[in-house]
Amino acid sequence: MCVSVPSSSSRRRISGAFNWCHWYVLLFTLIFLGTVRGEVTLDQRDYLVRSWQSEDGLPENSATAMVQTADGYLWFGTFNGLVRFDGIRFVVFDSVNTPELTNSSVVNLYLDRSGRLWVATLGGLVVRENFRWRPVDGLSLDSGDYVRTFAERTNGDLLLTLAKGGIWEAVEGRLRELPLPPGERGAGYLGFTDEEGRWWVAQYKYVGCWDGREWQAHPEMLASVPEKYRPLGAAPAREGGFWLFVGHELRRYFRGKSVATRHVPNGNLGSISTIFEDSLGTLWIANYDAGLTEVSPTGRVRRWAEEDGIGYKDVRFVFEDRERNLWVGTSGGGLQRLKPRRFRSYGYAHGGTARLVSSVSADSRGNVWVSTFGQGLFLWEPVKDSLDRIRPPVWATNSLHFNSVLADREGRTWLGVFEDDLICFGAGTKQHIRAREVGGQVSVLFEDSQGRVWCGAGNAVTVFEGEQTRQFRQFRLDSGSPGGVVCALTQAQDGTIWASNRRGVFRWQGDRFELVLGSDGQPLLDVVCLHGEDKETMWMGTSGRGLLRWQAGRVRTVDETVGFPVKAVSAILEDDHGFFWMPSRQGIVRAHRSALADAASGRAMKLTCQLLDTADGLPSNDCTGLHQPICANDPQGRLWFSSAKGVAVVNPGELQISQTGPPVQIESFRYVVPSGIGGRTSFVVNPPFPPQLELPPGSSEIEVHYSAPNFAAPEKLTYQVMMEGRENAWQPRGSDRLERLHTLPPGHYVFRVRAADGDGVWNEIGSRLSFVVEPHFWQTVWFGLGVGTLLISSGGLAGWTWWQRKVLRALERGHLAEERHRAELETRQLREELAHSSRVSTMGQLASALAHELSQPLSAILRNAEAAQLLMRQPSPDLKEIEEILADIRTDDQRATSVISRMRALLRKHPLELKSLSLPEVVDDVVTLTRADALRRRVRLEVEFSGKLPSVRGDRIQLQQVLLNLLLNGMDAMSDQETEARQLTVRVRTLNGGFVEVAVIDRGSGLPAEQLPRLFEPFFTTKPQGLGLGLPISRSIVEAHGGRMWAENNPGGGAAFFFTLPAESEAQTS
């Protein structure tokens, strides 16, 4: 395989064509260790760029301005609405769902010091404060005009400049228009403020300052600028004052003087939309038509174009969130996130397919040697800051496949060649050590603290001492079982050399490697990397069991049970701050040594650690390399890692790990309440939430939506929730942002949620929402007691009612009005209790008939569903018919529901509720309920309404109860009659004197004369299973309504029960 690509001058030299072989040798010698450039370039972007477009959920492919509110959300404007973003989900506010936004084209946003969000739309301005929207009155804007800039003093006063030229100030909450300074009419000014809070405006040929009465021009700020350049941009400066972009210079003005200047070559960038200074002092100039320009504090200028990932050249803003991600909004190219890389990576722009970095080693001068498997050898030098391919010496090898590289302190480079020999070169050394001499092809290279180089190959460890590489000693690793290539070599704090292969871990004892045993006296298997902590302690990475901590013969494990995120670790590298960096196939695990020790010893239940991956700038998650050393510390303390797609470097001192975790917000609370007849109503509660939400009885399907705004790695967020009042332990919820609770028993609850960011840092405070699910009356303790009492003593109660009435009469006689009133109240309560229990028992009689009522629609649903199933199995199903089926199923379901709700209405206990009622409706309801029963008993039910009936005032449920009772009695009375004779009539008619009479007439055998007077006495019954309460209760209900109830025998046979109720007009006047 040829590896050389001679330069063109070299080519001319070999064209001299004598013995070309000689030339070739000479040529190789000349370019020994020379570099070859061009083919491999450095991937040195400092940011990871991610883009969001319409197809990712933006309402429109633009982002016009951005702010971050205190709750952590990012808000940005588009031409089709205002968007709230939590890193995952876009919530759009537009003129449809937010009527205050009269126009959905949001062109500018501003968050003031008091947390108010100002939303500038085309032709309007809206403020959002405490979750409420409010249009700003008093600002005269025509439809095409908008607020172009906002500036704010430290006291909260605002300066607004309009796109068409107007200048307004909002001082102490009042808007006032300022006079226009000189300048072009109809063109807007830029507004900004200085360190003293003075208002400044700038326009092409004018810069001026407001002195409280008039505009003072500052032509000197434009003085040194050639005529053709004009002031184009301004921004507040982080260090005080403001930045003014004038011509080809950015100048910072502070206390009236220019204190800093940054030169921007080819300065005329066309129209500038905004300028932004980030937290590192870099200025970002966003252009309407020329992309983005980055000007660093050192003056380095970088242009960002579409091909750099910024979407489109029409850039509207750059914004920095609290996690230090930069956001670039464009018109037409969506929204871009520039996330600072934690790792810089060096790969190849035009590399081959085999990119695997096999090994990395740093020498004492700070150079980093990178061997690859298939792409040759590379060198990174600090001065060049680029990874360049270099040639190993010609005498040594022409292979591009290297197992392992080690740069030692002597300045020599050791290189293990795939399936070949070990080479050592540099510092005057030219050494070729045969593979068979070291025991096979090289699998580990290691330099100890005394400068000895150790080489593992096959199951042999060879040590090279001193400058003479020819003198070496060799040892075998013998675990008692065959096989096992040496995979790790390290040195403990006491200087002991340790080695491992898959069969065991070994310690060098002067002249041989001795097997190290675990707590169980067995060899330690599958240990692939070693890291000595102190004399007695050795950390071991395994290929499937996490991390082991060996301490004087005792082994403790750190694995997934304590939250160690990977199973296999390929190396352990410790930085200057005590953190272990452990490459794996899933990325690099970072954890502090003491945290690992705590997790290993059981002192900590949960390990705090991070798994760093491509989202942090690694070129690949697979960082396992090929052979040790696969990672290295350089003299500056930086850490170098090999990966499947290049090499990555991190400065551990600069790594930012959040301390508090992401903010957590509860976004909405939803629940469903049963309502009306079989209906359900959904409720959504949005912030701001009351201190305690109160949910009506029967609330179900509770949903809590929450989110943790996070922008560095939103996809890595994990949540935990706790429902205090039900269970008091955190429940993991993964990345779910929704908690669903089908039902909750009545009680007081606090929903709590917390989140951890991609670095595993929890926001322990999280968010909470307190709520109460109110009990149904039958779920209350009082009701339970009440029912118990009622059942036991219902007889007694009835008797008491009767007695009460007697007492009442006595009291009436004694004119004790007050006493009577109280007694009446008590009686009414008792009556209600009793009426309810009587209703429950009456419904029991109807149960069989109602079951039939229910079975009809349910059977129809069943058959319809089966028919639909059959139809669906046909080759071309008749969709129209299936649709009809579904419609019918719906209707039947509603029918069943209405039966249930009618029943439920009757069964419900409720206080007396007087309403205007239509008697025919009440009668119809009851007749519907009893129809099935009548059919079963073969009784014909007839209803007669005579003439125009006035409405009555009464309680629907109680009147229904009276009727139901009479109808059931009537049907019972006819059970012995011939089928043809069984007819029950309900007749409603108006009586003179403002009463309505209801009669229930049966064709039974009538009432014996001696029974007539006792019919309405409690406990008088003619039925074997009757309680004798139905009629007395009915009469008391009717009397409570101001009516009368009695019974008669019909002239033509059978009995008739009558009751009267006052017509409404009468009831009102009485």
Next chain:
Amino acid sequence: MTPSPMVRVVDDDESFRTAVSRFLRASGYSVRAYGSAAEFLADSTWQLPGCILLDLEMPELDGLAVQEALKTAQCPLPIVFLSGRGDIPRSVMAMRRGAEDFLTKECAHESLLEAIQRAVVRDAADRKMSARLAELRSKLARLSEREQEVLREVVRGKLNKQIAADLGIHERTVKLHRTNLTTKLRIQSVAELTRLVQEAGWTGPGPVAFPKGQ
């Protein structure tokens, strides 16, 4: 092509009627639905094979009454009863009166289909049988009075000589009548003739009066 058996659904509950009709149609039956017993009795298409799916509880004329009425009208269709609730005494009564099956409305669809299928098969068998009988009866009707008398005697197992004596005709004439009989009825043996006549429930033209003077 033979038409698929027709199931007559008689049920006052419209939604159930529609649903079960759909289901049966999707299962491959042709279906005709009736909202009341009266409607069904008025529109009788009994000649089409199939069965009746009859609701037990209907206002006015209920299922059992319909069963009675059909029996009176000699409707041959087997009846499968459906009831909203399992009512044991009435189901027993229905079965005793010859219902094919008695099911609740929410029964498993396998049971329903099985019952319908059984009823349809029975109906088909009944129809086959009655068609055969009808044919036989029409053939018998084509015989002359004398031939019928001879047939009756033959079936009773009498010899030609006895028949001739009983009927007061010549034995030769009897033989001639017998030849005519076998030709008209297309029957070869006396045994077959006997079986056929018994099957048809034929008793001949009634007791024949002896000729006067004997």
